[in-house]
Amino acid sequence: MSGLFSPVPKERRSELFDREEELAALTRHVSGGAPLVLCLGVRRVGKTSVVKTFLNESGLPNIYLDARSLAALGYTRQGLYRALSDALTRLRGRFADVSEYLGRVRGIRVGPFGVELDWRKRGTSFLSLLERMEEYAESRGTVFVVAIDEAQDLRLLKGLDLVKLLAYSYDNLRRVKFLLTGSEAGLLYGFLKLDERDAPLYGRARDEVRVERFSREKSLEYLAAGFAEAGISPPEEELERAVEIFDGIPGWLALYGYAACRGRRDALDASLEEAVRTALGELRHIASASELYAHVLRAVSMGHARWSAVKRAVEIWTGRHIYDETLRRVLNKLTSMGILAKEGEEYRFLDPIYRRAAERL
Ligand SMILES: Nc1ncnc2c1ncn2[C@@H]1O[C@H](COP(=O)(O)OP(=O)(O)OP(=O)(O)O)[C@@H](O)[C@H]1O
Ligand SMILES: [Mg+2]
Structure with missing residues (x-):
């Protein structure tokens, strides 16, 4: 569909x-x-959609990498280069004249079926790839965009210091633009270390699009537009409820619109269940690091919003004393991952679907 x-x-x-505003802001910042x-x-919320639409519509030469794919490919040089060679193959499909520049990078083979990278230590140099892309952009009078989705996951990469590379590119390659997305803003800032003295990117300015x-109203308009397009009209109360939930x-x-368009009578309940399960899968993954995460998430989902209330609930459930330092670490991590937010003295879920999911932990 x-x-x-x-x-x-x-x-x-x-x-x-x-x-429209987000797309316009990206255009402004990137150019x-x-x-x-x-x-x-x-x-x-639609970060990937906004970035992919921007890349597509802007017509700028670019590569798009999803750092989440490294979970399957491996957080290694080899995994990254595998993702990179796919991205370069797609680039060449759209910009045939880039082949000449790619061909000049040591360790890159531009073949009839795709672009291959030699990932060994003395193989392809990411830096020299960026330098050739700078030249390519120069020759076309444009910029080259390196888009990395969920870039905070690059912090897990071993054997390659991407932040250093980014800093070098930042300082020397005027036409190479890095566009990074992140759902886990705290982790992304932690990875880039823009405010840390002695870190490669210290003090560099960046533009942000939130x-x-x-x-x-926008939610209702979106649903109305989608249903008009599909030629169906679910009851108004159902739309109102969906927007609320x-x-x-x-x-x-x-998800709800999709279910309703496929003729499901229980579209709202079914999509809610699917959403909660999706969120639950992610929370379970987070909680696999330590039981404490599950307890803390459940406590906040039940309305124990303040530090002392979370602590009391978790101590009762686990039957042991929790050190302040330990609890602080867990709460900070969940905040930097964009699951919880702290407002004044209270913690709450950024997305009510995750709150519902946490009740099931
Ligand atoms: N403005 C929009 N118009 C239509 N559909 C949208 C819009 N924004 C997001 N979607 C839909 O919502 C879903 C999530 O969007 P997307 O994957 O772009 O979000 P994301 O922020 O990258 O999510 P994640 O954090 O899971 O990576 C997709 O199915 C996408 O089609
Ligand atoms: Mg995404």
Whole structure:
């Protein structure tokens, strides 16, 4: 199914509802601003869709890497280079004249079926690849975009200091622009260390585009537009309820719209269940690091919002004393991952679907 409710990241404006401002901001920053642009927002809000649509519509030469793919490919030089060779193969498909420049990078083979990288230590140099892309952009009078989705995951990469590479590119390659997205803003800042003296990127300016959830009105408009496109009209009360439950997160609204378009009578309940399960899967993954995460998440989901209340609940459940330092570490981690937010003295979930999921932990 194509259209506004299709359940994959969007790549075309015709399938992307709204986001005009975000697209305009990306255009502005990438063509004129700092060499580093961050696109931030909570899970399922549409970061990938905004970035992919931007890359597609801008017509700028680019490579797009999803750092999450390293979970399967390996957090190694080899894993990264595998992802990179796919990205370069796609680049060459769209910009045939880039082959000449790629061919000049040591360790890169441009063959009839794709671009291959030699990932060994003395193989392809990422830096020399970026330098050739700078020349390529220069020859076309444009910029070259390196887009990395969920870039905070690059912190797990072994054997390659990408932040150093980024800093070198930042300082020397005027036409290479890094566009990084992250659902886990705290982790992304932690990885880039822009404010840390002695770190390679210290003091560098960056531009930021925040992808926010839809307002109540925008959510209703999105649903109405999607249903009009599909030629169906679910009851108004159902739309209202969906907007309330999914709290303006486009990914969840799309899930509901998709289910309703496929003729499910229980579309709302079914999509809510699917959303909660998706969130639960992710929370379980986080909690696999330590039981404490599950206890803390459950405590906050039950309304124990303050530090002391979380602590008391967790101590009762575990039957042991929890050190302040330990609890602080867990809460800070969940905040930097964009699961919880701290407002004044209270912790709360950024997305009510994750709160529901945490109740089941
Ligand atoms: N503005 C929009 N118009 C139409 N559909 C959208 C829009 N934003 C997001 N979606 C849909 O919501 C889902 C999530 O979007 P996307 O994957 O782009 O979000 P994300 O922020 O990258 O999420 P994640 O944190 O999971 O990577 C996709 O199915 C996408 O099609
Ligand atoms: Mg994404």
